[in-house]
Amino acid sequence: MSYFDWLPREAVEITLVLSLAFLVGLEREEHKAGDERRVAFGGVRTFPLIGLIGYALALLSGGELLPQALGFLAIAGFLMLTYRQKLGAGQPGITSEMAGLLTYLVGALVQHGDYWIATTLSVVSVVLLELKSALERLTARIEPDDILTFAKFLLLTAVALPLLPDAEYTAFRINPNRTWLIVVAVSGISYGSYVLQRLTRLHRGVLLTALLGGTYSSTAVTVSLARQSASLGRPRLVAGATLIASGVMYLRLALLLLLFNRALFDLLGLPFGLLAAAAAGVGWYWSRGDAGAPAAAPPASPKNPLELGTAFVFAALFVGMLVATRYVAEQLGPSGIFGLAAVLGIADVDPFTMGLTQSSPVPTPLHVAAAGILIAASSNNVAKGCYAFALSRDAAGRQALALLLALAALGLAPLAFIARS
DSSP states (O other): OOTTTTSOHHHHHHHHHHHHHHHHHHHHHHHHHTOTTSOOOOOTTHHHHHHHHHHHHHHHTTTOHHHHHHHHHHHHHHHHHHHHHHHHTTOOOOHHHHHHHHHHHHHHHHHTTOHHHHHHHHHHHHHHHHTHHHHHHHHHHSOHHHHHHHHHHHHHHHHHHHHSOOSOBTTTTBOHHHHHHHHHHHHHHHHHHHHHHHHTTTTOOHHHHHHHHHHHHHHHHHHHHHHHHHHHTOHHHHHHHHHHHHHHHHHHHHHHHHHHOHHHHHHHHHHHHHHHHHHHHHHHHHHTTSTTOOSSOOOOOOOOTTOHHHHHHHHHHHHHHHHHHHHHHHHTOHHHHHHHHHHHTTTOHHHHHHHHHHHTTTTSOHHHHHHHHHHHHHHHHHHHHHHHHHHHOSHHHHHHHHHHHHHHHHHTTHHHHHHHO
16 A cells, blocks of 8 residues: 555645755745846746646646647746846846746646656756756866767767667677677766866865776876876875775776676675775875875876777777687686786776676686686786886885785685685
8 A cells, every 4th residue: 555545646746746846946046046136037936836837737638738738838938038038138048947848847747647757857957957057167177079079979879889789799709789888888987987087177186086087997097196106295195096096996897797797796796895995995094194185186187988999999809808708718718717817907907807797607607707807807906006116116106016916915805705606
């Protein structure tokens, strides 16, 4: 029995419309109060009334779209009057008017029973309205070329992904649709980190750089910090931040496993979470040894991961690693997989890991694939420690090498558990 069974359905729907519309109106009321000189439309009374009009018209129309469309046009006409007044006052913004039209649609959607769509639209609209300043700052920090790159990548994804065959080809069972889907997922995670780095470019510290950069590429963060360690003059800070970035790498790998091989995630999700927490905790504690750390991070500018060239290179690497993994698994067995993991992990752990997600449990047994991923991640940490030591040539490099070697050793500890599973 539902908690609301004792209430009429219409009462619940009207309450939902009032709640969602009031939320939007409250945000607009605060915006209006922030500048009394502006010509403003609507607030905590107007928006709920618009939502109720949309609900009532949808109810009275009996599902016919024409009356609801006419009501939409009537509301739009009233909003146009407000917009003309704003134009006359030299204030051309039309955000509140668009929010009013959306509120009308929310009322109609609730009456049609599309509750989650109405709620989602309302919440998203409030977030967009509230984040005006942040979004405007973001547009100032994202280059026009990045926007064009994002648009091209979306176009290629929307066009190519549905057309690529979802079938396995060759003896290595390569699936074109699955391959591009993996490229999109990996690039999307990296792009989220890339956008956050650009958004916080002027206000981030070294530790925040490591945290965000680790989601993008812990190797890139390690190289950048090592090269700038002398100018920063904070060896413990650099070493701690490098360790944090490598810890975030484990969270990135866990997310990819969750998306593409739930069985591997069930084996490695908890160990990866613990490794990430240990690296973050030790890295933060170690960095505290440098008092007076600089407020700004090294001005590293990561490459946009959605550039088509970058995406195609990753796709080629993934296919190559998938072929190599399946060939080695069939010819050399587990020992070959472990050796391949140690070698390929030096370069990049993502393509090898994603190759194993598609090779397990056939022809690579689940526990062998999990062990291979752990070995590749530890190999990658050893390589990053060597990069830090070679590029910084000071205390920061030595400390980063020691911390990353310790993390690499700790990253192999779950092998004992996996061997017994």
